Amino acid sequence: xxxxxxxxxxxxxxxxxxxxxxxxxxxxxxxxxxxxxxxxxxxxxxxxxxxxxxxxxxxxxxxxxxxxxxxxxxxxxxxxxxxxxxxxxxxxxxxxxxxxxxxxxxxxxxxxxxxxxxxxxxxxxxxxxxxxxxxxxxxxxxxxxxxxxxxxxxxxxxxxxxxxxxxxxxxxxxxxxxxxxxxxxxxxxxxxxxxxxxxxxxxxxxxxxxxxxxxxxxxxxxxxxxxxxxxxxxxxxxxxxxxxxxxxxxxxxxxxxxxxxxxxxxxxxxxxxxxxxxxxxxxxxxxxxxxxxxxxxxxxxxxxxxxxxxxxxxxxxxxxxxxxxxxxxxxx
Amino acid sequence: xxxxxxxxxxxxxxxxxxxxxxxxxxxxxxxxxxxxxxxxxxxxxxxxxxxxxxxxxxxxxxxxxxxxxxxxxxxxxxxxxxxxxxxxxxxxxxxxxxxxxxxxxxxxxxxxxxxxxxxxxxxxxxxxxxxxxxxxxxxxxxxxxxxxxxxxxxxxxxxxxxxxxxxxxxxxxxxxxxxxxxxxxxxxxxxxxxxxxxxxxxxxxxxxxxxxxxxxxxxxxxxxxxxxxxxxxxxxxxxxxxxxxxxxxxxxxxxxxxxxxxxxxxxxxxxxxxxxxxxxxxxxxxxxxxxxxxxxxxxxxxxxxxxxxxxxxxxxxxxxxxxxxxxxxxx
Numbered sequence: 073x074x075x076x077x078x079x080x081x082x083x084x085x086x087x088x089x090x091x092x093x094x095x096x097x098x099x100x101x102x103x104x105x106x107x108x109x110x111x112x113x114x115x116x117x118x119x120x121x122x123x124x125x126x127x128x129x130x131x132x133x134x135x136x137x138x139x140x141x142x143x144x145x146x147x148x149x150x151x152x153x154x155x156x157x158x159x160x161x162x163x164x165x166x167x168x169x170x171x172x173x174x175x176x177x178x179x180x181x182x183x184x185x186x187x188x189x190x191x192x193x194x195x196x197x198x199x200x201x202x203x204x205x206x207x208x209x210x211x212x213x214x215x216x217x218x219x220x221x222x223x224x225x226x227x228x229x230x231x232x233x234x235x236x237x238x239x240x241x242x243x244x245x246x247x248x249x250x251x252x253x254x255x256x257x258x259x260x261x262x263x264x265x266x267x268x269x270x271x272x273x274x275x276x277x278x279x280x281x282x283x284x285x286x287x288x289x290x291x292x293x294x295x296x297x298x299x300x301x302x303x304x305x306x307x308x309x310x311x312x313x314x315x316x317x318x319x320x321x322x323x324x325x326x327x328x329x330x331x332x333x334x335x336x337x338x339x340x341x342x343x344x345x346x347x348x349x350x351x352x353x354x355x356x357x358x359x360x361x362x363x364x365x366x367x368x369x370x371x372x373x374x375x376x377x378x379x380x381x382x383x384x385x386x387x388x389x390x391x392x393x394x395x396x397x398x399x400x401x402x403x404x
Numbered sequence: 405x406x407x408x409x410x411x412x413x414x415x416x417x418x419x420x421x422x423x424x425x426x427x428x429x430x431x432x433x434x435x436x437x438x439x440x441x442x443x444x445x446x447x448x449x450x451x452x453x454x455x456x457x458x459x460x461x462x463x464x465x466x467x468x469x470x471x472x473x474x475x476x477x478x479x480x481x482x483x484x485x486x487x488x489x490x491x492x493x494x495x496x497x498x499x500x501x502x503x504x505x506x507x508x509x510x511x512x513x514x515x516x517x518x519x520x521x522x523x524x525x526x527x528x529x530x531x532x533x534x535x536x537x538x539x540x541x542x543x544x545x546x547x548x549x550x551x552x553x554x555x556x557x558x559x560x561x562x563x564x565x566x567x568x569x570x571x572x573x574x575x576x577x578x579x580x581x582x583x584x585x586x587x588x589x590x591x592x593x594x595x596x597x598x599x600x601x602x603x604x605x606x607x608x609x610x611x612x613x614x615x616x617x618x619x620x621x622x623x624x625x626x627x628x629x630x631x632x633x634x635x636x637x638x639x640x641x642x643x644x645x646x647x648x649x650x651x652x653x654x655x656x657x658x659x660x661x662x663x664x665x666x667x668x669x670x671x672x673x674x675x676x677x678x679x680x681x682x683x684x685x686x687x688x689x690x691x692x693x694x695x696x697x698x699x700x701x702x703x704x705x706x707x708x709x710x711x712x713x714x715x716x717x718x719x720x721x722x723x724x725x726x727x728x729x730x731x732x733x734x735x
Contacts, residue, residue, distance in 0.1 A: 196633010302528010311666035335642035346677035
């Protein structure tokens with residue numbers, strides 16, 4: 073094999089009843105971002121430049137849960153986080169608790185390249201953003217009407233399920249939520265404690281291997297719908313939501329708690345490095361063996377130009393392209 | 405082997421010229437905390453209860469860089485972070501940006517046990533602390549005169565070291581140190597600061613209990629003179645802290661190096677995926693994963709083994725095992 077390769081995702085865990093127009097819209101955005109990344113790779117840009125560029129596109133587009141279009145905290149605000157890792161040297165940068173930075177992934181890149189630290193959060197990250205002169209906007213810029221509506225539904229769902237960390241036998245809990253017809257219809261599918269029709273997939277991400285076989289990964293998100301302010305998920309955590317090294321690059325999405333305890337992104341690479349598995353074998357093993365009851369998905373590329381996906385959820389918005397001209401976008 | 409085992413650390417990267425009284429004081433605190441942990445394990449407490457209890461002791465004592473005695477941010481305040489992981493079920497909890505919570509590790513435990521999330525930070529973590537009614541104090545409680553003095557020295561050192569980030573990455577400490585006339589430690593640096601000013605980063609505890617279950621916890625005030633909002637490796641699961649069926653690990657040292665190496669997870673992954681023994685895995689991780697970074701770690705295995713590793717000059721540490729062995733060391 074060999075040559076460049078790129079994969080993107082827009083989150084794992086998709087409502088099986090998602091209307092066709094929404095599916096089409098998602099596919100369009102994924103295709104557009106993939107083509108952008110592919111063109112850049114054809115032009116010889118480095119992996120880390122390409123992942124940043126593609127994730128910026130995904131953040132700017134309101135369709136997925138990152139940047140504009142982020143899921144809302146329980147206060148109705150947006151708090152974003154992101155991380156980026158350059159497999160070349162295993163350099164990394166991450167940010168959490170952003171409320172005005174237009175492109176979180178770019179601030180994560182600046183943390184990696186222009187600060188003495190690896191991870192900045194909340195007020196400190198916002199201060200750094202201003203020092204660096206990145207584009208900032210009012211928090212309202214990120215909020216879409218759709219997500220305001222979703223937050224309301226999420227609050228209703230949560231007030232019915234009083235401890236959603238405890239696994240609830242699907243059908244019973246759904247019949248208790250009388251107002252949630254959608255939940256009944258979907259047979260109790262849940263993620264992160266919310267019925268799948270309300271659950272907003274968690275993140276966007278991109279992984280790339282460039283012409284020089286360098287891998288890079290980036291992940292960005294608004295986080296969990298109705299989350300407590302200050303809640304940090306897996307997306308900004310190196311080794312959990314994002315990882316890149318010599319052999320591969322990985323970006324994950326799904327139930328944050330499960331991805332963190334599984335150190336999912338690092339594990340894919342460790343399975344290759346320490347157990348000698350190939351990319352797809354490592355992806356399959358990690359999803360199957362490391363998550364226990366957790367639901368998640370991931371995209372990965374290897375230095376050899378291979379692409380792999382894995383998910384144990386119903387669906388994951390994704391796409392990939394390789395130098396030989398192959399391109400595909402998928403949801404299920 | 406088998407039986408319970410416990411290890412503690414008070415940070416890697418020690419000033420070779422640390423005065424004897426300070427060394428003795430550190431050993432005393434480590435011995436005391438080890439004793440508390442060993443008693444807990446003997447009494448049949450679970451590993452996760454023991455690591456929380458021991459780290460609370462380390463946080464409360466002002467000697468090490470966590471809780472009271474934490475190093476200061478560039479603004480002269482304290483911002484603390486911690487994480488805890490129960491190998492039984494690989495459950496975890498973490499907190500960052502705490503300014504009033506007396507025992508950060510206990511809040512991390514509550515995040516794990518009583519919140520729907522794994523990691524809470526800054527205002528959100530402080531709000532959660534109040535909801536959970538943990539003990540809170542004024543930020544000044546955590547600040548010691550010694551750390552105020554150290555912050556001043558750190559600011560002076562940074563103004564002399566013109567581009568500390570690149571200088572350290574290129575590992576040319578000798579040149580930068582001769583520029584800092586007040587510092588004669590022979591060029592040893594960690595995290596961009598001469599070793600005489602650098603305050604070891606963290607405290608931590610790992611334990612395996614009578615049931616063979618492992619747990620780990622790490623707590624810190626972070627990096628001296630850090631930017632407010634800077635998060636290090638200590639609250640990051642897989643980097644500073646990790647526990648699973650096979651082992652438990654707590655790391656300390658240069659946060660950036662520990663994060664990019666996912667050091668704590670790697671020790672366990674080397675055991676699980678490469679079949680290495682505990683000490684082999686510790687040695688391999690330190691040797692192969694850190695590149696130019698400086699760090700140390702403590703680890704225990706489900707079989708009652710204890711291991712240390714560090715590529716720094718010194719690491720404050722101690723361990724005890726069920727057969728009566730106990731050891732405290734710095735170098």
